[in-house]
Amino acid sequence: xTAADVIHQLQVLPPNEVAKVRDWLDEHAEESPELLxxxxxxxxxxxxxxxxxxxREELENKVRQWAGKSR
Numbered sequence: 001x002t003a004a005d006v007i008h009q010l011q012v013l014p015p016n017e018v019a020k021v022r023d024w025l026d027e028h029a030e031e032s033p034e035l036l037x038x039x040x041x042x043x044x045x046x047x048x049x050x051x052x053x054x055x056r057e058e059l060e061n062k063v064r065q066w067a068g069k070s071r
Contacts, residue, residue, distance in 0.1 A: 010018055031039075054062075 010021065013021070
């Protein structure tokens with residue numbers, strides 16, 4: 001069976017069965033070294049600089065800025 005075969009089968013499964021497959025994949029997925037390094041970097045930054053509470057408005061503005069830069 002190929003990936004294309006699996007994808008085709010997923011397209012015809014009922015949503016609750018697709019959810020079971022998604023859950024299984026999530027449980028068995030391994031984090032990449034890059035992801036783990038990024039998490040470690042974020043934790044170090046948090047420990048060094050501390051955390052601050054941001055408002056929803058501040059967060060929305062930041063997301064808009066980031067989204068605008070990616071275009």
